[in-house]
Amino acid sequence: MTNQTINTSRRRVLGAALVGAAALTNVPVLLAQQAKPWRLGHQYNIDHPMALGALEAAKQLALKSNGRLRIDVFPAGQLGTGKELVQQVSDDSLDITIDGPGQFGLWQKPLTIFEVPFVARDWDHLVKMMEGDWARGHFKLLAENQNLRKIGTPWYYGSRHFTTNNVALKTAADAKGLKIRVPESPLYLDMIRALGGAPTPMALAEVYLSLQTGVADGQENPLPTINSNKFFEVQKFLNLTAHIVNPMLPLISEKKWKALSPADQKLVTEAFEAGGVAATTALRTLESRLLGDLKAKGMTVVESDRESFRTAMKPVYAKNENVWGKGVLEQLQAMK
Numbered sequence: 001m002t003n004q005t006i007n008t009s010r011r012r013v014l015g016a017a018l019v020g021a022a023a024l025t026n027v028p029v030l031l032a033q034q035a036k037p038w039r040l041g042h043q044y045n046i047d048h049p050m051a052l053g054a055l056e057a058a059k060q061l062a063l064k065s066n067g068r069l070r071i072d073v074f075p076a077g078q079l080g081t082g083k084e085l086v087q088q089v090s091d092d093s094l095d096i097t098i099d100g101p102g103q104f105g106l107w108q109k110p111l112t113i114f115e116v117p118f119v120a121r122d123w124d125h126l127v128k129m130m131e132g133d134w135a136r137g138h139f140k141l142l143a144e145n146q147n148l149r150k151i152g153t154p155w156y157y158g159s160r161h162f163t164t165n166n167v168a169l170k171t172a173a174d175a176k177g178l179k180i181r182v183p184e185s186p187l188y189l190d191m192i193r194a195l196g197g198a199p200t201p202m203a204l205a206e207v208y209l210s211l212q213t214g215v216a217d218g219q220e221n222p223l224p225t226i227n228s229n230k231f232f233e234v235q236k237f238l239n240l241t242a243h244i245v246n247p248m249l250p251l252i253s254e255k256k257w258k259a260l261s262p263a264d265q266k267l268v269t270e271a272f273e274a275g276g277v278a279a280t281t282a283l284r285t286l287e288s289r290l291l292g293d294l295k296a297k298g299m300t301v302v303e304s305d306r307e308s309f310r311t312a313m314k315p316v317y318a319k320n321e322n323v324w325g326k327g328v329l330e331q332l333q334a335m336k
Contacts, residue, residue: 041079053279061271081203102185154247158222
């Protein structure tokens with residue numbers, strides 16, 4: 001009996017090269033009577049660390065369950081935009097997705113605090129915030145009220161930086177009047193407005209063309225996303241603002257989660273923790289070399305005055321305090 005690789009692709013099958021890269025081997029053959037695979041949809045290109053993490057989670061789950069629990073992965077927005085994918089999981093028409101607080105926070109608004117500019121000192125601090133009692137309570141409500149259950153601990157998506165085409169962002173004042181693409185999240189809209197810019201929300205898959213045609217003057221994302229989406233081809237300046245340390249979370253339908261035995265819930269959690277380790281490791285490795293790579297590809301690197309950006313965010317904090325709760329931002333920032 002031969003081994004079977006996990007079936008993933010732009011059109012259901014990614015192809016032999018990607019399967020080989022993901023090292024999807026030693027997965028036992030699946031019997032005909034076994035349940036059909038779960039579908040995991042995400043918006044990241046197939047070479048992005050989040051995509052590789054999804055493949056690793058699928059591989060590990062098949063291995064840990066002896067092929068009984070399977071996941072088909074649909075990358076690069078095949079099944080919809082980030083917002084649409086979270087909605088589909090909430091509606092129980094999709095099984096799993098991977099996204100950040102800017103998206104799933106639309107369903108449980110206090111969780112948007114984890115994508116507030118300059119909320120965390122570093123990645124470890126952010127993870128402590130997201131695993132603390134306050135966050136646990138809101139993730140519980142997200143599962144109970146919106147059918148969105150987080151799986152395990154956050155995956156590191158990177159520190160977000162602005163790119164622009166015609167204007168270097170040496171200080172926050174330089175963003176005034178610029179059309180900046182952001183995810184479809186109210187908090188990101190507030191951030192750009194606080195800088196005096198014009199927020200231009202759209203799905204990630206639409207950003208390259210918008211930058212190329214001038215619909216947007218700039219955008220903001222972590223370095224691996226800037227690189228994998230080839231924004232260096234249509235943007236001149238890489239402005240090192242590191243304004244948000246970005247977490248991503250796997251989200252599964254709460255109904256499907258509850259249908260699992262405790263033992264299988266443990267297997268799913270372990271598989272996605274392994275996926276998170278793979279994604280985080282790959283992303284940190286990329287970050288360590290991408291600055292030089294993006295310079296070599298023609299981008300001008302700007303050492304932005306981060307304190308000016310931090311100061312400009314005060315109206316964002318004041319506007320949203322009623323969403324998170326009075327004193328919550330200070331409480332989370334004080335965590336050691």
